[in-house]
Amino acid sequence: MEELIPNLRDERVQGAVKNLLAYSLVILIVPLSSMFLLKQYFFEAFLGHTPNDSLTYSAVCAVVLVHVQDPHDEPVHLGFPVSLPPNELFRLRSQFLPLGKVGGKPSWLNPKALPHSNTLICKVCEKPMCFLIQVYASGPNEPEHSFHRSLFVFVCRNPKCSKPNDASNMAVFRCSLPRKNEFYSFDGPMDPDLDGDVPDPRLPPDGPKLCSLCGCSATKKCAKCQNTWYCSRDHQVVDWASHKTCCGVFPDESAEQPEPSNPANPFVFKEFGIELDQEYLNSDMFEELSDDEDDEDEDCVDDETDEDRKRRMDEFKKFAKQNESNANMTKEDLEAATEEQKRDGEFEKFNRLVSLNPEQIIRYKRFGEPLPATCQSPLPDPESVPPCENCSGPRRFEMQLMPHLLSIIEVDAIGQSIDWASVFIYTCSQSCEVPESGYAKEFLAKQDFS
Template structure:
């Protein structure tokens, strides 16, 4: 933990994420972006997640790209480039309390010398010649015209566009492709597509700093408050009062911690601990499944409820919602080559009494 130049603040070890506008070229795969919305900027350009892997486990509809975080691991050559991708369902009814089945998380990583990108860092200015075909990757993998995921279904009439699934083909047909299918004019980024995808923003980061006299500054030392049920002699009423007190304490800690940077939409601290919104539904080590390689998973970052303000998904009756989303990844960041590895997400919602 280090102090800044003024000596009145210190860094907590957490990196905060904020949203900023950016030019489209800055969010392309070759720039290794962290971003919200739009289409995924795929790292490995082969072996993309399949349509079956991207299906919501509740409604069986395809999930949509939410955000990605570029998070290389210093000193680990196989993870010189490393990006984590989060997808979510757009069906409000799937967002039941503390249920993570409407989310998907994937990890992609590459060594510095790889088949897709130059060895040296990308330039800071827009490329003179931009090969910005949003429907095909440089590897030749075709993408869904609607969502930007792997597209294996071809329009049987024009054979010019591809989709990941029949649901997305039907949406695109109704919105625009029916009118243009017999022509040679295909728009890849009109308003109808933008209304289906989440608004696109760049995710920029900066270290979290808090006042030196703030006792709860280190995410690794934040006490995870759990309600004790070992004292069987307490009355049911006293237990309920204790429960309410602990939950209020956790929520107040959450509000106090984010008060200095209320616009934060993401908190990154690999091997740290999440900032929980409630004392209820916090995972134990056994609740987080091991990676397919056999290693345990560790906390890496969390998505904050403030992000919901930027998704434009509110409706009078129901909406996408969460308290916080904690992403857990393989502790070894195991080597899966050019494949995309499935990782784990824990969804925690606010209790009924809480409000941000």
């Protein structure tokens, strides 16, 4: 029972109570003040209605004003990794419509009209990219053809392709499906707790072959066994060390199956589930961030040397690794950790927000504003983001990938692996319909500390 009683000494609880009180006052003041102004100056003085009629009309308008809400005015949602034992990873398969997943092979929303393998080639080294993360990102205001909606992000595993402030080694795709489709029940997806580890009964028999290594669309098969498929010659070569032990060997169904491993093979990243939670800020943090916005222009200077930037990046990596599991970091600890970054207002703001939820791997707020990691590296201007390649409509910010994601996929060696301060993802503002409910390529930008 005590667990259900909020701890009023907790700063997060105090902040939530203050926000609730402020909201309660607003929803009282707005309708009452609007009723008075409308009655006194509009309906009586301007339109000449009687006091009783004016009161009725103004009350109706006040109620409408209270309930009118911008459909894009949504809170920030944070994504956190969920570790699952290998024998529970089946919960992240397509038929269960996972909220999101990191690593492993993609759980395609539409398992039929997959992205062509040519669209998954790194622009730097021209080798196949690796699946990184996917998020189920549907909402109540989506058009009918986009009842189900997911984003899929890929990245090249070669660290040499990771250039500062350059996302050429990454790609993001958007896929949508109407509620009535051939892959999922109208009433919802299968339940992993009820259905268990079973094959997808709705998987189309005429669907594309999948690469044995990465899970993407495959066009090449093993010439010897004719059973194993690959997206490219590169992946066939990588997989040969494992495949040669079973190539051409008829599987013994009575033999005990080996325990699943995570990661499934050396190419894919370790697999995690994702859970989402709303970001809550206490009143003190909210005031600090508001003050930061006022001082932003003064803090962002351009006289930082390359050596300073490298030192600042190393300090942040060290800070993030030391505090990735500490959600109760004190203000003094944070100030000490960011002593070297005083001139970078965006960096300080970024650090303060990350320290509240250091294990966040995504920040999601469609039609919102991105959270810059630093003012020393460029962030795309909204007007410079290219339009949707499918409908030519404008793209808007939707979510960003955070530095902690690098840690959980174990590629966080400074200067020796894939790197980013944040990856910003922009998608079609109309969620336009894609031919065959396939995958539309969207835009992303990468910001680095150096």
